Amino acid sequence: MDYSQAAKQIFDAIGGKENLSAAAHCATRLRLVLHDEGKIDQAKLDGMDIVKGTFSTGGQYQIILGAGIVNEVYKELSKLTGIEEMSTKDVSNAGSKKLNPLQRFVKMLSDIFVPIIPAIVAGGLLMGINNLLTAQDLFIEGKSLVDANPNLADLAAMINTFANAAFVFLPILIGFSATKRFGGNPFLGATLGMLMVHPDLLNGNSYGEALANGDIPYWNILGLEIAKIGYQGTVLPVLVSSFLLAKIEVTIRKITPSSLDNLLTPLFSIFITGLLTFTIVGPITRTAGNLLSDGLIWLYDTTGFIGSAIFGLAYAPIVITGMHHSFIAVETQLLADLAKSGGSFIFPVAAMSNVAQGAATLAVLLLVRDAKLKGIASAAGLSALLGITEPALFGVNLKLRYPFIGAIIGSAIASGFLAIFHVKAVALGAAGLPGIISIKPGSIIYYIIGMVISCAVAFIVTIILGKRAMKKQG
Known part of the structure; x- marks a missing residue:
C-alpha cells in the first residue's frame, strides 16, 4: 500500500x-x-x-x-x-x-469516567460470573451451581470480593481521575477518595438504617457536630469535592512560598477540602444523588415500556452527539446502589441499540453490490453486535440512512419489550451479545429474546426500506 x-x-x-x-x-x-x-x-x-x-x-x-x-x-x-x-x-x-457549554460538560464527564471504565467493567464482569455461580434456577432447578457443588463456595466468595472492590472504593478511582481532569494533583484526589471511604467512618450503605435508629456517629469540633458517614459507592459527592480540591490546591500554591509548597499545599488542600466535604458538600450532594437516582427509577417505573421504547429509539441519535458518555455517571450510581435501584436499565437499552445497528449493517450486505461497502459492512456489523458501533454507525448506516432507521425501530421495539419484564443489568460490560453476563440472572432469557427481536426487526425493516430506496434510485 x-x-x-x-x-x-x-x-x-x-x-x-x-x-x-x-x-x-x-x-x-x-x-x-x-x-x-x-x-x-x-x-x-x-x-x-x-x-x-x-x-x-x-x-x-x-x-x-x-x-x-x-x-x-x-x-x-x-x-x-x-x-x-x-x-x-x-x-x-x-x-x-x-x-458549546453542554457539549463541554458531557466531554468533561467523559474525560473523567472513560479512564476508569476498565476497572468498573472488570468488576462488573466478575460480578456477572459470581451471579452465574450463585443464582438459583439458572442452570439447575431449585439450586445454584454453588448449592449443587459446595466446593465452589469459596471461589464464588473470592470472585465476589474481587468484583465489589471497584464499587466499594469507587470514590478513590473517581477522585484520582476527576482531580487530574480539573487540573489538580491526582494523588491528592485519590487521598480525598480514601478519606471518603475510610473504615473509621460509618459505611455509607448503612446510612439509612443508622438514620432510622438514631445511631449516626459524630465528630464534635468546638460545638460543631459533623456526621462521620462514608461515601461508598457514590459519584456526585466525590465529583464536586474533587473539583473543589483542584481549585483550592491551585489557589494555595499561588500564594505559598516555593520553599514551603511541598509541605503546606497538600496539607491545607486536603484539610480544607475534607472539612468542606463532610460539613457541606457531602450531605448536599448525597441528597442530590439520591434524588437523581430516585427520579430515574421513578421515571422508568412510571413510563414503563413506552418510556423505554422512546429511550431505545433515541439512544443511537444520542450516541451520534456523544452525549451517551454522560450516562456512565448515572449507570455507575445505579449499580453502586443495587439494593435500591435493582440495577441499570440503561445498559440493556444500549445493548438493544448496538445489536440493532449491527443487524441493520449486516442487512446491507444483501442489498448493495459495491465491494468496498460490503467489506466495511461485514466487519462493522460484527463489531456492533459485540458492542462497538462507531464503524457501523458512521461507516455505513448514517450514510445510507435506511439501515439507521431500521436499527432505531428495532432498538425501540426490543427496549419496550425489556421494560415489560423489568430487565436490568447488575454490572457493566460490553453492551451487545457478550452483555448476557451482566444481566440479572432471572432476566437473562428475556434479554436474549430482546436481542433476537432487536436484530430481527432491524434486519427486516432495513431490507424493506433498502429495496424501496433502490427502486426510487432506479
Whole structure:
C-alpha cells in the first residue's frame, strides 16, 4: 500500500494545511481538528479504499483507517502538514474549544469516567460470573451451581470480593481521575477518595438504617457536630469535592512560598477540602444523588415500556452527539446502589441499540453490490453486535440512512419489550451479545429474546426500506 499517496489524498480532501488545526491518531482512526469541516471533500474520502468510514464528534473529524494502517498514514500526513506529533488528549483539548457549554460538560464527564471504565467493567464482569455461580434456577432447578457443588463456595466468595472492590472504593478511582481532569494533583484526589471511604467512618450503605435508629456517629469540633458517614459507592459527592480540591490546591500554591509548597499545599488542600466535604458538600450532594437516582427509577417505573421504547429509539441519535458518555455517571450510581435501584436499565437499552445497528449493517450486505461497502459492512456489523458501533454507525448506516432507521425501530421495539419484564443489568460490560453476563440472572432469557427481536426487526425493516430506496434510485 502506498501510504504516502493515501496521506496526500486525505490531505487534499480535508482542505489542506490551512484547514488543519491539530492532528493525532488512536488505534484505528485519524483524529483531526479542522477550522471548517464544510471544506471537506466527503465524496473523495468515501471513494478511497483505505478509508473505512468518517464521522465528526466532540469537535474532531475522525477518519477510520484500521489498526496498523493509521500509524503509517499519520506519519506521512505529518510530513505534509508540518504539524508535530500530538497526543489524543492534546487534540481533544483543541477540539473542545469548538464545543458549546453542554457539549463541554458531557466531554468533561467523559474525560473523567472513560479512564476508569476498565476497572468498573472488570468488576462488573466478575460480578456477572459470581451471579452465574450463585443464582438459583439458572442452570439447575431449585439450586445454584454453588448449592449443587459446595466446593465452589469459596471461589464464588473470592470472585465476589474481587468484583465489589471497584464499587466499594469507587470514590478513590473517581477522585484520582476527576482531580487530574480539573487540573489538580491526582494523588491528592485519590487521598480525598480514601478519606471518603475510610473504615473509621460509618459505611455509607448503612446510612439509612443508622438514620432510622438514631445511631449516626459524630465528630464534635468546638460545638460543631459533623456526621462521620462514608461515601461508598457514590459519584456526585466525590465529583464536586474533587473539583473543589483542584481549585483550592491551585489557589494555595499561588500564594505559598516555593520553599514551603511541598509541605503546606497538600496539607491545607486536603484539610480544607475534607472539612468542606463532610460539613457541606457531602450531605448536599448525597441528597442530590439520591434524588437523581430516585427520579430515574421513578421515571422508568412510571413510563414503563413506552418510556423505554422512546429511550431505545433515541439512544443511537444520542450516541451520534456523544452525549451517551454522560450516562456512565448515572449507570455507575445505579449499580453502586443495587439494593435500591435493582440495577441499570440503561445498559440493556444500549445493548438493544448496538445489536440493532449491527443487524441493520449486516442487512446491507444483501442489498448493495459495491465491494468496498460490503467489506466495511461485514466487519462493522460484527463489531456492533459485540458492542462497538462507531464503524457501523458512521461507516455505513448514517450514510445510507435506511439501515439507521431500521436499527432505531428495532432498538425501540426490543427496549419496550425489556421494560415489560423489568430487565436490568447488575454490572457493566460490553453492551451487545457478550452483555448476557451482566444481566440479572432471572432476566437473562428475556434479554436474549430482546436481542433476537432487536436484530430481527432491524434486519427486516432495513431490507424493506433498502429495496424501496433502490427502486426510487432506479
